[in-house]
Amino acid sequence: MTAMLNVKDLRAYYGQVQALHGLSFALNEGSLTTLLGANGAGKTTTLRAICNMVRSTGAIEFEGKPLSGKSTENVVRLGIAHVPQGRGTFTTMTVEENLQLGAITRNDKKNIVSDIERMYDHFPVLKERHTQQAGTLSGGEQQMLAVARALMLRPRLMLLDEPSFGLAPLIVRDLFKILGKINREDKVTILVVEQNAQLALELADQAYVIETGKIVMSGNAKEIASNEDVRKSYLGY
Amino acid sequence: MELFTNQVLAGIATGAIYACMALAVVMIYQAIDHLNFAQGEMAMFSTFISWQLMQWGVPYWWSFLLTLAISFAGGILIERLLFKPLAKAPVLTNVAGFIALFAIVNSVAGLTWDFTIKQYPTPFGSAPFLGSQLISTHQAGMIGVTLLMLVGLYLFFQFTRIGLAMRAAAALPESARLVGVNTSWMIALGWGMASAIGAVAGILIAPVVFLEPNMMGGVLVYGFAAAVLGGLSSPLGAVIGGFLVGVFENLAGTYIPGVGNELKLPIALALIITVLVFKPAGLFGRAIVKRV
Helix, strand or coil: CCCCEEEEEEEEEEEEEEEEEEEEEEEECCEEEEEEECCCCCCHHHHHHCCCCCCCEEEEECCCEECCCCCCCHHHCCCCEEEEECCCCCCEEHHHHHHHHHHHCCHHHHHHHHHHHHHHHHHHHHCCCCCCCCHHHHHHHHHHHHHHHHCCCCCCCCCCCCCCCCCCHHHHHHHHHHHHHHHHHCCCEEEEEEHHHHHHHHHHHHHEEECCCCCEEEEHHHEEEEECHHHHHHHHC | CHHHHHHHHHHHHHHHHHHHHHHHHHHHHHHCCCCCHHHHHHHHHHHHHHHHHHHHHCCCHHHHHHHHHHHHHHHHHHHHHCCCCCCCCCCCHHHHHHHHHHHHHHHHHHHHHCCCCEEECCCCCCCCCHCCCCCCCCHHHHHHHHHHHHHHHHHHHHHHHHHHHHHHHHHHHHHHHCCCCCCCHHHHHHHHHHHHHHHHHHHHHHHHHHECCCCCCHHHHHHHHHHHHHHHCCCHHHHHHHHHHHHCCCHHHHHHCCCCCHHHHHHHHHHHHHEEEEEECCCCCCCCCCCC
């Protein structure tokens, strides 16, 4: 089986500083993969490199097509939704406008309307607040809005950058449950970057561990979670 | 009392023009975070184009629409050729770009149409409006056309997908790109629309200030004052600021002894400074807090 996303020898730079040092990994279609690592390991940079938001070299292929040289918006148009760190909510716009923006590249008006309804089924709280300014939502609600906005693209692949950040543990559990459901039912391949390793490993089927810009460990999420040495040395729990 | 009402209405009429200029300035400011010093010159050039079309025999309203289309395209062209390459350049480089644009447009207009003052027609006439001595039909026309355009713009930004995408690109460019908005073209579109809005302002004010290459100098200063008063981050604020500045200018000229026509312009400048000192974000703008 060929991989949906294939990353080979990825190196990324912020000015003169190199943040990724030849990173390689692959995502299978339909998988739910987590990318773990400490602060500053290069998790966010990896996601940003996939969407061409940071200068990088190496090869990134999505469904057999190279992504290098494509602008961020054109990468997105291929069906890669990216929920950035800090959620990227359009705070001055309403919840519903945020959802419509998620579908801004689509032209199938009828389906957009029904997709918005579907998001309200996934996240009932968004329906209650659909005319409210998104900036007035709580952190957890904004994260749900960010996930919903990304899903409005009808993505083939969804990248999430620390969705648990700043959220209460119970809300994180809810959110991860929904991510699992989206992965199974909507057949969206998901790559989630996390610092909350324990929870991410429960959710994911594949895992990669990244340290100072390199992959140091990869494999089945359950195996990594049960390997005490790995847990202690890389994941800190 | 009649003098007062008269001055207020006249102020609203010129205020409509300031509102257009302020709105044009704010649209570009929202897109690229720079003030377009050449906005007035672009509007002047558009007005000359419409005048030239009429000289060639094109009827008024056709020349009006044609000029809007040409100005729209011209605005996009200026952005693509001059300001897109400067997108990542420092502020001062951009300022130099705007000053260059100002000088070039002004000189080319002078070269093409010379600097003599020209009459510019009004389709509304200048009779008293509805038999009242308070306001002329042209002034009423200025207000009417401006309001029509503002309503159109509001509907565009509130209810169309491109309007939504443009708002997103201005608010959070990175997030906008992540939902697939081509922010670069949204900026160009903003330039085109600002240019067309300026053209409306120029065409409407030309019968009052007469047509010549420096006609928009004063108007743009009032437009800036209006934008600063309303808040550079708020299109609605800019429009309200425009009307306020127009009324304020007229009342000050009438009621404050010694101001008269000559000192009206310094009032606009004084207004800019006062607002910047006491309410830097303007009446309707949002203060931007940067965390360090």
